[in-house]
């Protein structure tokens with residue numbers, strides 16, 4: 001049995017603080033991909049949450065991760081740091097380079 005859904009994933013608003021560049025941030029897409037699609041040049045390397053090349057800081061908003069222990073400490077998470085290569089948005093957000 002198959003099920004079909006007409007529901008589209010939510011698309012949130014992203015903003016890069018330094019430049020004021022806006023980007024669409026679909027709930028089912030990693031932030032790094034969303035920024036790249038908008039032409040934002042964001043550093044990336046491993047794309048699996050271990051090297052921290054892509055680290056950024058959320059000034060507003062929250063993200064979720066597909067892996068249980070992304071390469072961030074609890075303190076970094078608390079302070080809004082995130083790894084866009086593996087982070088999916090949970091709502092509108094404002095991010096800056098760390």
Ligand code: FES
Nearest residue numbers: 045047052054085
């Ligand atoms: S690119 Fe390596 S942690 Fe994001």
